[in-house]
Amino acid sequence: MIQIESVTKRYPDGTTAVDDLSLDIPDGSITVLVGPSGCGKTTTLRMVNRMVEPTSGRILLDGSDITEQPVNALRRSMGYVIQNAGLFQHRTIVDNIATVPRMLGWDRRKARERARELMGRVGLDEALAKRYPYQLSGGQQQRVGVARALAADPPVLLMDEPFSAVDPIVRKSLQAELLRIQQELGKTIVFVTHDIDEAIRIGDMIAVMRTGGRLAQFAPPQELLSSPADEFVEDFLGTDRGIRRLSFFTSDGLALERGPVVAVDAGAEQVARATAAGAPYLLLTDADGKPLGWVAPQDAAGGADKVAVGSLLPYGRPFAAGRESLRDALDCAVLSPTGWAVAVDEQGAVAGVVSQEAIGAAIRSAHAGQREDGPAVPVRTTKAEVAT
Amino acid sequence: MSGPGFFDIPSDLQNSYLGLVGLHVEEALIPVAIGLAVALPLGQLCVRFSWLYPPVLWITTVLYAIPSLAFFIFLIDYTGATRTTVMIPLTVYSLVLLVPAFVDGVRSVPQETLSAAKAMGFGPVQRYLKVQLPIAVPAIIAGLRVAVASSISLVSIGALIGNQGALGNLLQDAILYHRSNLALNSVLTTAVLAVLLDIALVLLRMALTPWMPRSGRAARRAARDAAVEPAGRAALEDASV
Numbered sequence: 001m002i003q004i005e006s007v008t009k010r011y012p013d014g015t016t017a018v019d020d021l022s023l024d025i026p027d028g029s030i031t032v033l034v035g036p037s038g039c040g041k042t043t044t045l046r047m048v049n050r051m052v053e054p055t056s057g058r059i060l061l062d063g064s065d066i067t068e069q070p071v072n073a074l075r076r077s078m079g080y081v082i083q084n085a086g087l088f089q090h091r092t093i094v095d096n097i098a099t100v101p102r103m104l105g106w107d108r109r110k111a112r113e114r115a116r117e118l119m120g121r122v123g124l125d126e127a128l129a130k131r132y133p134y135q136l137s138g139g140q141q142q143r144v145g146v147a148r149a150l151a152a153d154p155p156v157l158l159m160d161e162p163f164s165a166v167d168p169i170v171r172k173s174l175q176a177e178l179l180r181i182q183q184e185l186g187k188t189i190v191f192v193t194h195d196i197d198e199a200i201r202i203g204d205m206i207a208v209m210r211t212g213g214r215l216a217q218f219a220p221p222q223e224l225l226s227s228p229a230d231e232f233v234e235d236f237l238g239t240d241r242g243i244r245r246l247s248f249f250t251s252d253g254l255a256l257e258r259g260p261v262v263a264v265d266a267g268a269e270q271v272a273r274a275t276a277a278g279a280p281y282l283l284l285t286d287a288d289g290k291p292l293g294w295v296a297p298q299d300a301a302g303g304a305d306k307v308a309v310g311s312l313l314p315y316g317r318p319f320a321a322g323r324e325s326l327r328d329a330l331d332c333a334v335l336s337p338t339g340w341a342v343a344v345d346e347q348g349a350v351a352g353v354v355s356q357e358a359i360g361a362a363i364r365s366a367h368a369g370q371r372e373d374g375p376a377v378p379v380r381t382t383k384a385e386v387a388t
Numbered sequence: 389m390s391g392p393g394f395f396d397i398p399s400d401l402q403n404s405y406l407g408l409v410g411l412h413v414e415e416a417l418i419p420v421a422i423g424l425a426v427a428l429p430l431g432q433l434c435v436r437f438s439w440l441y442p443p444v445l446w447i448t449t450v451l452y453a454i455p456s457l458a459f460f461i462f463l464i465d466y467t468g469a470t471r472t473t474v475m476i477p478l479t480v481y482s483l484v485l486l487v488p489a490f491v492d493g494v495r496s497v498p499q500e501t502l503s504a505a506k507a508m509g510f511g512p513v514q515r516y517l518k519v520q521l522p523i524a525v526p527a528i529i530a531g532l533r534v535a536v537a538s539s540i541s542l543v544s545i546g547a548l549i550g551n552q553g554a555l556g557n558l559l560q561d562a563i564l565y566h567r568s569n570l571a572l573n574s575v576l577t578t579a580v581l582a583v584l585l586d587i588a589l590v591l592l593r594m595a596l597t598p599w600m601p602r603s604g605r606a607a608r609r610a611a612r613d614a615a616v617e618p619a620g621r622a623a624l625e626d627a628s629v
Contacts, residue, residue, distance in 0.1 A: 051506060084500050085500070090525075090597070100509070133599070134601050
């Protein structure tokens with residue numbers, strides 16, 4: 001555990017970067033420091049590996065003051081990833097990754113072997129091993145940066161806006177990759193970002209900091225969204241925190257309807273039975289049960305096999321029943337031209353359909369359940385999937 | 389009967405054509421080597437203590453402005469009409485070119501690269517030897533190319549202080565013996581030497597920096613990035629005024 005105890009950083013010119021900050025960073029999870037620029041989040045991170053020395057207060061690592069061990073030994077026990085990766089442009093990818101193991105005295109072959117293993121782990125093709133950084137895309141360079149930080153298997157990983165400089169699509173895949181790696185390795189990660197969406201997506205705990213280096217709130221993301229400590233946090237979370245909070249409720253509890261679902265070869269009798277279920281539209285599926293599209297009941301009255309597939313209303317993006325959150329389900333329903341969301345199972349076959357009204361009811365009961373039981377049970381196990 | 393051939397060197401120079409070439413290269417390169425040996429620590433000091441750079445740049449620029457002939461007249465009392473007298477000003481000129489090249493090279497190392505090195509537990513000496521110096525190599529070699537070319541051309545002036553100008557001495561003999569082909573020989577050989585040494589330095593750079601973008605768009609991008617640097621230097625000089 002990293003304990004930050006009443007740490008203050010004041011510069012000679014009088015500016016206070018961090019003001020009396022206390023924070024217990026739990027082991028084996030991702031703690032995100034988030035806030036507007038000038039809130040001292042990066043300074044806080046850099047005090048953990050002593051790139052910046054605090055003016056007062058102290059930082060403990062597993063109970064002992066970080067100033068007790070030699071500074072370079074401390075730094076080598078903490079992986080460090082920064083914006084633009086900061087790769088050594090004069091070294092090959094494999095040698096970049098092998099840097100810290102080499103410094104720790106590993107022989108060259110073992111260090112390179114380890115580097116190649118890590119390339120696989122962060123999703124880099126081993127064929128890139130002998131390339132130089134300029135030959136890689138920004139996203140690939142950032143992956144190298146992560147691999148380099150992990151090379152000596154440090155218990156702690158410090159990440160300073162690592163994904164800020166890449167485009168949103170690459171950023172999303174890097175975030176998903178980080179969550180996947182974290183599931184395998186269980187490092188203690190301190191992650192700095194100014195992007196609240198990123199914080200909510202990857203953080204187990206989020207420390208919101210405000211200008212002047214003060215802590216505004218330290219809480220798990222779902223608690224942050226449901227009960228922001230003050231107006232500043234509320235503003236910082238943005239106007240759609242209600243919607244975003246739905247990411248933390250599973251779609252397990254949705255009552256999926258099978259009634260309006262008919263196979264493409266269904267006859268007039270089956271269509272009549274489906275119509276009797278009372279839904280305004282019927283969902284046609286192919287022979288494997290995969291969705292084809294919506295049709296109004298009167299247009300299919302003569303049998304689903306008479307309907308031209310090209311005339312169907314698009315079903316939009318289906319959501320994975322149970323595995324995706326209420327937010328995904330609601331999103332599907334909002335985007336669907338019929339107002340109904342399509343749920344699919346793992347094979348992509350239709351598990352059922354659900355109306356906006358039913359999703360609304362599920363949201364209300366989830367909120368009510370949370371009020372009774374305290375903070376919602378987070379959808380932790382699916383976090384990596386949610387991010388993908 | 390034809391006169392003396394293109395490569396026939398008058399006997400007063402007491403040297404063969406190839407001997408003169410060797411001498412010329414020696415007189416040109418020793419100053420550059422010494423200049424480099426001094427520029428590396430001096431440049432590092434300028435990087436470490438940035439207040440030092442403007443005065444160093446100022447002093448070396450003033451020295452650069454002194455004509456070599458004035459240097460010779462001053463030095464001849466101490467070092468006589470020798471090769472040393474020729475090489476001292478050339479050393480100073482090399483220094484003037486190499487210190488900024490080195491400083492700009494080291495400064496071109498991106499801040500995040502240095503941060504990353506520090507955060508990975510590199511001490512200051514390791515940071516210098518394993519990160520800053522290798523990344524500064526292209527800039528240092530760019531400086532060396534200019535220094536070598538200017539040194540090769542300036543050696544000839546040594547002819548003014550008693551045949552210490554190697555290939556430059558041929559210019560005087562051309563006048564003395566009314567042999568214009570000696571002048572042509574001197575100029576052409578000097579030019580060829582400069583070109584060959586420049587090619588050698590480019591090859592050296594390519595061997596030392598396999599990590600640099602080589603071709604097409606990547607190279608143009610790198611060239612554009614590099615082109616931004618002199619602006620930085622100009623800004624620094626402005627600040628020092």
